[in-house]
Amino acid sequence: MEVWVLFGTFVFLLLIGTPVAFCLGAASLATVLYLGMPPVIVFQRLNSGVSVYALMAIPFFIFAGELMVRGDIARRLVALAGAMVGHLRGGLGQVNIAASVLFGGISGSAAADATAIGGLMIPQMKKKGYDVDYGVNVTVVSSIIALMLPPSHNMIIYSISAGGRLSIADLFTAGIIPGLLLAITLMITAWFVAKKRGYPTEKFPGWSAFGLLFFNAIPGILLIAIIFGGVRSGIFTASESSCIAAVYALLVTTLAYRTMHWPQFVAATRAAVRTTAMVLLVIGSAASFGWLLAFLRIPAELVAMMKDLSSNPIVILLLINLILLMLGTFMDMSPLIVITTPIFLPVATAFGIDPVHFGVILVLNLGIGLCTPPVGTILFVGCAVGRISVWQAIRTIWPFYGAAFATLMLVTYVPFLSLWLPSLFH
Amino acid sequence: EVTLKSSDTHPDGYPTVEAVKHMGKLLEERTDGRLCVEVFHSAQLGQEKDTIEQTKFGVIDLNRVSTGPFNNLVEETKVISLPYVFKSVDHMHTVMDGPIGDEILEAFVPHGYVGLAFFDGGSRSFYNKVKPIKSIDDLAGMKVRVMQSDIFVDMMTALGANATPMPYGEVYSAIQTGVIDGAENNWPSFESSGHYEVAGYYTLDQHLIVPEVLVMSKISWDKLSADDQAAVRQAARDSVPVMRDLWVAREKASEEKVRAAGVEIVEEIDKAPFMAAMDSVYEKHVTSDKLKDLVSRIRATD
Amino acid sequence: MALVAMNLACREETLQDFMKNAARPMGLIARLALWLASAGLLLMTAFVSAQVFMRYVMNDSIVWSEPAAIILMGWFIFLGAAVGIREGYHLSFDVLLYFLPTNAKLWLHSVSDLIVGTFGLGMLWFGAQLMLSSWNVILPSLGISGAFDFLPLVAGGILIAIFSLERLIRRAAGLPTARFGETELEEG
Ligand code: NA
Ligand code: NA
Numbered sequence: 012m013e014v015w016v017l018f019g020t021f022v023f024l025l026l027i028g029t030p031v032a033f034c035l036g037a038a039s040l041a042t043v044l045y046l047g048m049p050p051v052i053v054f055q056r057l058n059s060g061v062s063v064y065a066l067m068a069i070p071f072f073i074f075a076g077e078l079m080v081r082g083d084i085a086r087r088l089v090a091l092a093g094a095m096v097g098h099l100r101g102g103l104g105q106v107n108i109a110a111s112v113l114f115g116g117i118s119g120s121a122a123a124d125a126t127a128i129g130g131l132m133i134p135q136m137k138k139k140g141y142d143v144d145y146g147v148n149v150t151v152v153s154s155i156i157a158l159m160l161p162p163s164h165n166m167i168i169y170s171i172s173a174g175g176r177l178s179i180a181d182l183f184t185a186g187i188i189p190g191l192l193l194a195i196t197l198m199i200t201a202w203f204v205a206k207k208r209g210y211p212t213e214k215f216p217g218w219s220a221f222g223l224l225f226f227n228a229i230p231g232i233l234l235i236a237i238i239f240g241g242v243r244s245g246i247f248t249a250s251e252s253s254c255i256a257a258v259y260a261l262l263v264t265t266l267a268y269r270t271m272h273w274p275q276f277v278a279a280t281r282a283a284v285r286t287t288a289m290v291l292l293v294i295g296s297a298a299s300f301g302w303l304l305a306f307l308r309i310p311a312e313l314v315a316m317m318k319d320l321s322s323n324p325i326v327i328l329l330l331i332n333l334i335l336l337m338l339g340t341f342m343d344m345s346p347l348i349v350i351t352t353p354i355f356l357p358v359a360t361a362f363g364i365d366p367v368h369f370g371v372i373l374v375l376n377l378g379i380g381l382c383t384p385p386v387g388t389i390l391f392v393g394c395a396v397g398r399i400s401v402w403q404a405i406r407t408i409w410p411f412y413g414a415a416f417a418t419l420m421l422v423t424y425v426p427f428l429s430l431w432l433p434s435l436f437h
Numbered sequence: 438e439v440t441l442k443s444s445d446t447h448p449d450g451y452p453t454v455e456a457v458k459h460m461g462k463l464l465e466e467r468t469d470g471r472l473c474v475e476v477f478h479s480a481q482l483g484q485e486k487d488t489i490e491q492t493k494f495g496v497i498d499l500n501r502v503s504t505g506p507f508n509n510l511v512e513e514t515k516v517i518s519l520p521y522v523f524k525s526v527d528h529m530h531t532v533m534d535g536p537i538g539d540e541i542l543e544a545f546v547p548h549g550y551v552g553l554a555f556f557d558g559g560s561r562s563f564y565n566k567v568k569p570i571k572s573i574d575d576l577a578g579m580k581v582r583v584m585q586s587d588i589f590v591d592m593m594t595a596l597g598a599n600a601t602p603m604p605y606g607e608v609y610s611a612i613q614t615g616v617i618d619g620a621e622n623n624w625p626s627f628e629s630s631g632h633y634e635v636a637g638y639y640t641l642d643q644h645l646i647v648p649e650v651l652v653m654s655k656i657s658w659d660k661l662s663a664d665d666q667a668a669v670r671q672a673a674r675d676s677v678p679v680m681r682d683l684w685v686a687r688e689k690a691s692e693e694k695v696r697a698a699g700v701e702i703v704e705e706i707d708k709a710p711f712m713a714a715m716d717s718v719y720e721k722h723v724t725s726d727k728l729k730d731l732v733s734r735i736r737a738t739d
Numbered sequence: 740m741a742l743v744a745m746n747l748a749c750r751e752e753t754l755q756d757f758m759k760n761a762a763r764p765m766g767l768i769a770r771l772a773l774w775l776a777s778a779g780l781l782l783m784t785a786f787v788s789a790q791v792f793m794r795y796v797m798n799d800s801i802v803w804s805e806p807a808a809i810i811l812m813g814w815f816i817f818l819g820a821a822v823g824i825r826e827g828y829h830l831s832f833d834v835l836l837y838f839l840p841t842n843a844k845l846w847l848h849s850v851s852d853l854i855v856g857t858f859g860l861g862m863l864w865f866g867a868q869l870m871l872s873s874w875n876v877i878l879p880s881l882g883i884s885g886a887f888d889f890l891p892l893v894a895g896g897i898l899i900a901i902f903s904l905e906r907l908i909r910r911a912a913g914l915p916t917a918r919f920g921e922t923e924l925e926e927g
Contacts, residue, residue: 026835027835027836028836028848030851031830031831032830033829033854037857037858049494049495050861050865051868053865054861055491055865057862058813058866059483059484061816064805064808065604065606066812070780074780074784178606178609179606179607242610243614245614246616246795247616248603251791254784254787255791258788280777280780280781284776284780288815288822289820289823292820292823293830295816306477436613509878509879510876578798580794585805585806585880586879590802599799602880616794
């Protein structure tokens with residue numbers, strides 16, 4: 012019965028449009044009251060849910076991303092990507108994807124990626140005769156790359172949801188190959204679609220122009236090197252690297268590019284506070300919700316149920332993937348990570364799946380959910396930037412969904428893709 | 438029929454987890470199934486600081502925690518967190534099994550908890566990736582991770598090291614990459630955290646021998662009849678020897694694994710200079726007459 | 740009957756005027772909260788980079804940077820979240836609402852605001868209880884009372900309750916309220 016109070020209240024409030032953070036909080040409160048326990052527990056969990064040191068990486072990376080978008084770093088990276096892959100079939104589509112690799116590696120936020128790169132690329136693509144839906148499709152699905160490449164704050168959320176015992180550095184490293192693999196499958200898809208629709212290619216601008224673009228983008232690219240170099244050489248920890256990223260972005264945009272002035276700085280700070288508060292309040296409320304799940308022993312029962320269903324890890328993984336994809340279609344990423352990790356991670360480990368590998372599967376899977384209706388934050392952002400309806404976008408997005416799903420299956424069933432790179436550092 | 442919910446941050450199978458399970462079994466037998474215990478291990482209900490609050494509010498009935506988080510609440514617990522206050526693990530057992538241990542358990546009551554029993558937390562020693570620590574001078578300037586606690590930070594500073602508080606989860610890669618040089622812990626944690634893979638030197642200086650404690654919520658306690666209260670207290674006491682046997686076995690298994698991995702162990706070390714350096718720490722933290730009296734009585738116990 | 744209706748319309752008008760006037764001080768509170776939250780983010784950036792600098796360059800770690808950063812984070816999350824209620828930028832699931840007539844939609848928005856406001860009061864009340872129970876605990880490394888841990892929860896709770904109430908009254912008065920992707924609030 013308690014379980015029904017918990018999930019029933021949650022789903023009801025979700026459906027009537029209550030903000031997700033408060034759906035989680037109020038459902039926990041209702042359940043605690045139903046059980047006759049002191050309500051204070053809900054608020055204590057909310058407070059300790061946001062008082063986690065590793066969570067700091069989220070505001071810092073969001074802040075760094077805002078500074079880079081408003082301080083012109085993102086635009087220079089897109090220009091560089093243009094020179095690198097523009098001459099391939101469907102040139103600007105390829106540029107869009109390559110820019111996601113370059114910029115996504117820095118911002119780690121799919122929404123920032125879709126806004127920044129979509130805002131720059133989609134108008135350009137329109138001008139060159141690409142259909143808008145193609146531009147939106149490519150922008151939206153390639154933003155998932157940002158979730159996979161370090162520094163992805165979603166990996167940090169996963170590490171915390173897994174009880175804080177997983178190394179964030181390992182999770183960061185584990186996402187690299189799957190992220191690049193996704194980029195490749197998307198580029199191949201973009202190539203085929205472009206060929207069918209007869210889209211043009213861009214001319215290679217010549218080595219000297221390329222050199223200039225590269226030179227202009229160096230401070231942006233250096234950020235990746237500084238984060239990785241700093242963490243690997245012991246100057247700072249993985250969570251501290253997020254703070255260094257923000258400080259570095261501030262220094263580059265004020266001192267080197269001279270694009271960051273007081274109004275931009277204030278706007279970036281306020282935007283970072285807004286986004287962070289929104290994301291972290293959900294994480295805090297999910298801590299109450301997760302506590303009740305554990306208290307009611309729901310994960311343990313689910314493990315037992317899954318074990319009855321099948322003893323084959325391949326089947327179990329497929330099942331988990333399907334459930335997650337379904338959940339992902341109607342909920343956002345960070346709350347889903349915090350809610351589903353304590354439920355599915357024990358199931359996965361019970362079937363011998365490495366927690367780091369599972370994290371990569373989870374993030375990729377829920378990332379796909381961000382691109383699918385009815386609730387897909389990146390899809391919304393992409394459609395808003397391209398000024399087309401969600402329906403127009405999803406009518407032609409199928410080949411890209413297919414590519415993302417194929418990558419998900421590869422990443423799921425070939426643990427080597429995720430685990431090989433981190434193993435090199437042990 | 439009452440099921441007491443019990444929290445532990447250690448994983449299933451850990452000596453403290455098994456001891457509380459054993460206590461539950463005893464309780465069930467002795468009360469004809471009226472009282473039983475359900476253990477939530479692996480920090481399922483939260484970290485120690487959180488579960489301590491939950492215990493106070495009666496959401497959790499039993500809680501196995503380190504004494505550190507109580508230091509700033511129950512003054513008496515400070516004394517057992519002092520470096521080198523116990524001469525050895527045996528000495529600690531003698532003290533905690535005797536009247537001093539009872540006195541400290543009693544001190545929890547005014548704060549909303551009933552202290553039931555002390556469990557072993559092993560003895561904590563230094564490990565690092567740079568060099569074997571053979572004397573106090575080797576610690577000079579070394580970045581050593583400590584828990585976020587004033588006593589431990591002051592202890593490291595007094596030893597000449599650079600005390601660096603850091604979340605436990607980050608310690609492995611921090612040692613590996615050199616953000617810090619080392620940390621300190623007991624055999625089982627040194628092994629299970631994998632820190633021995635990256636920190637090749639372990640010095641058995643045993644600077645801290647801090648017992649852990651099993652407390653019950655005062656709210657839950659008051660709901661029990663006097664008979665049941667006595668049964669709970671007795672079952673908790675009876676779980677202690679079981680816990681100690683399991684601990685010894687666990688410690689030995691961890692030690693074997695660490696030694697097999699080729700970690701260099703410094704076993705013989707002159708502790709006198711280390712203890713001498715602690716004067717300033719004692720001066721700063723042993724301030725009340727109550728604490729001074731406790732320290733001198735612990736020192737006087739054989 | 741007509742008189743009652745006129746009376747009601749009149750009252751609605753005064754309520755509208757009242758809430759329009761109230762929008763200015765409420766906007767000021769929200770802006771102040773957002774400034775404080777931004778200052779918290781910047782201070783946190785300063786603390787953590789100072790810790791990296793002191794540890795790596797000076798070999799002298801700052802022991803209080805971690806707990807201080809965590810408390811600051813609590814401040815800007817709860818203050819930012821409260822402002823988010825007024826500005827309507829919290830994530831929500833609006834699919835079902837699209838199929839409902841405006842009237843029903845407004846009613847459901849009010850139910851949501853009522854729940855959010857009540858939860859805010861809970862944050863205030865139980866946050867205060869948590870503050871009291873940790874009053875005598877001294878936070879390690881910071882040396883301040885454990886009550887400070889829960890102060891952001893209480894402050895955020897008050898603001899969430901106030902801003903939800905503002906939304907409820909504005910809607911009752913027939914004024915627009917901000918919502919993710921729908922309306923922008925006029926700057927007060
Ligand atoms: Na993109
Ligand atoms: Na979706």
